[in-house]
Amino acid sequence: MDTEHIISSETLELSTISDILFYQKKVKLSEEAIRKITNCRAYLDQKMRTQDEPIYGINTGFGSLCNVKISGDKLTHLQENLVMSHACGTGDKVSKEIIRLMLLLKIQSLSYGHSGVQLDTVNRLIYFYNHDILPVIYTQGSLGASGDLAPLAHLALPLIGKGQVYYKDRICEAEDVLKELQLEPITLKSKEGLALLNGTQFMSAYGIYLLIKSYKLSYMADLISSISLDAFNGRIEPFDDLVHLVRPHNGQLKTAERIREFLEGSELIAQEKQDVQDPYSFRCIPQVHGATKDTLNFVHKVFKTEINSVTDNPNIFIQEDKIISGGNFHGQPLALALDYLKIAMAELGNISERRIYQLISGTRGLPAFLVDNPGLNSGFMIPQYTAASIVSANKQLATPASVDSIVSSNGQEDHVSMGANAATQAYTLIQNTERVLAIELLNASQALNFRKPKLSSPLIESFISSYRDEIPFVEEDGIFHKMIESSLHFIEDFCIENELLFD
Template identity: 60%
Template sequence: MTTHYISAEHLSIERIGEIIKNGEKLELSDDAKQRIRRCRNYLDKKIASNGAPVYGVTTGFGSLCNVSIGKDQLSQLQINLIKSHACGVGERVPNSIVKIMLLLKIQSLSYGYSGCKLDTVQRLVQFFNNDVYPVVYRQGSLGASGDLVPLAHLCLPLIGMGEVEYQGKVISGEELCRKKRWKPIELASKEGLALLNGTQNMSAFAVWSLLEAQRLSDWADKIAAMSLDAFDGRIEPFMHAVHAVRPHLGQIETAKRMREMLEGSQILNNIKAHVQDPYSFRCVPQVHGAVKDTIRYVRSVIDIEINSATDNPTVCPDDDLIISAGNFHGEPIALPIDFLSIAMSELADISERRIYRLVSGTRGLPSFLVANPGVNSGFMITQYTAASCVSLNKSLAMPSSVDSIPSCQDQEDLVSMGANAAIKLYKVIYNTERVLAIELFNAAQALDFRLPLKSSPAICQIHDDFRRVVPFILNDELMYPHIEQAIQFLRR
């Protein structure tokens, strides 16, 4: 089993994808252990020698920042923080994202600016390595003082509370400790705040979404190429000379990819009766390319975020400072997360328009892509389903980050709502996948009506692979199993 060593070295989004996909284990590097110990020792000495109040360490939280806490209550203060902040509601955060949350929280604490004890971070590593998934609920975070509510649920099992999913069953944190013969962590000063402050919930959703968005962007080009050929579209809008005079990187990449995908197509080289294609075909480089550029930008922001310390206060031993500031605030990533929702929504939007064209009975294709329309409805309602997903995406793509509801007696008077943006992005990703799968279902059907003319070798290969799991539809039959198979095909 491969082991990934947690360190101060750069952690890429792609590497996170590899760790999760390959089931790699985590281990703290010696440097990470040293950083954690050094910061904790500094904090303990600072508390012992300094009578001045330190926010969240020797004081209450939020608007209770002026309430001093006695040394004999510092541990209870942190336990109470986690218990009181576990106010999540709604559906559970999927285990795949909880796993990323654990990794990102471990990474952030390992830098040695948070003041956590080593055994606390080690227990989070044990959760990760033993496939212990704390039960975290989606709703509750304002993306302001970090993801307080979801991170409280993530960390409750550290102290033997809350719930986890372990070996396929939901059990209490107390039962988990008994099963694993673990003692609940005894929290020291500041630890509860270090665990709950941070952007790991938003960031985990963003990392998952970026990995999925990259996959779907790749598929969107392949499917669009198949649809273009099935629709008897033209290649001229993809020629490099067009894009050289408007050289957006994503646009150039997409046009080049479409040319490569379609090279060798008999259909493409056939004489065309039309001089121009609709935007949903002609403007694939401009639309898909803009999505690529958005993904690239959002990745650059999230890349910085997941390689940062985002709790509060920030403990800086080298500078002899403990600073209460705002690194937990979600605004830097809330805006890009909203941006990615808009981009992925547009990827579904243009896909649905291509579906509509394919079923419309034009360019020599039969109405609704069935040989005997009338007695058969064919692919008529697949477009309805795609339109439903696209319409919902339009609602979900309304930015969350433009909203703010002050909290904590107005101490937290501007919040990012980044967690809501992340939840919506998660839904948009799934809807976009469904629409692209439906387009592939339609495009493959339409391509068969072009025989004996064949598409390019690259497109024919995708078509042939797809036909191994989804058949040509001769007469009406149940369609929803085929749509599900198309979705699974995109995932394989």
């Protein structure tokens, strides 16, 4: 396994990013990327010497101040002022996993040679990434339109010796860390502040992180629902390939195939059934889980395009001899995709909670609330309350952020995407969905025990055996918070330990 990832024009895949993060790979610029960055900066320097006309963000003010010309001797001051004045983030601190992705994706975007940054600037970002020096960034402040201005300003501050960073498991002043490492602050040249701040790396980092997690939770939802189906004494016929070939949505076909594979060899699924039909939360697993899979693949396509793109402004085109002020920083594609992701993942939680409810309802030969002596024991009554509370919160979080906009920058930036809000909402929502699946697994494993001596499939019995090493069968009431947390950690560990495909 290579310990280094080379930044180049080769398409950056989701699986590649997953490997970079999982194996903690260092990153390095390719010769091609170095040449592109260097040539673009040389072109811009030459342009500044020969052209006196105002070029947005290079020798002008920003936003609604775009018509204010700045003299050449103040361009470094202009860029540093831009970074400092835009560092207006507030709220919770962004997780380190997201910050690492922001650094990686900013390096990738700058490597294409259309941004005009110095090679030293990109190399310093790479140094921060490789040495786990992570700028402290906040969740609130981006409108998702002029790029993720506030979060990316906090990302850029340590380059000039400002702001704070995570260093050796502590929050430190960036200035002190640079001194300890004998590093001089970067002196920003024309356009560099704008290149660093314009971009969609806050939204993109959240999107990539959540896509990786969502694919894994999609797999886990299939596996856990298979356990619930068997524990509920459900029917396998709705998963027959014939049913899905006459309505061949890819996700639906994939889900039905997985459920059949998970349940192959189960004594329970093969036994004669008394009930002619199962409730929708069991019978329609392929249709509901499958629709989420198809959504993930759409969102994947959007974010794959985004992370392999140039998203700052203005863009520099050397061969065409053009510097064009456009709008590639606008996060509308990401905002819509993140809202779609929210809805799709909320539905995995919704249908999971309905299966939880069915399992505790005292039907199909299962005891009420999945415990002996109900009445004396409340059993699994209240975990369902918790799941219901979570899915209700998810319905609120799933309300689209992208339908909103608000005027900023004195009317110059008069339509914004709100994609950053969609990103942070999606982060909370997908964590919530994982918690609901943890509760379903807790319930399903308990219900399966009441079906003994008949067994589920070898795959499921092996999975439950590992689960029982962490979470024992519940004989009588205990503190369910601890059991839910243990179930959640089991799912997290299983996802880390197993190579789950992005499909």
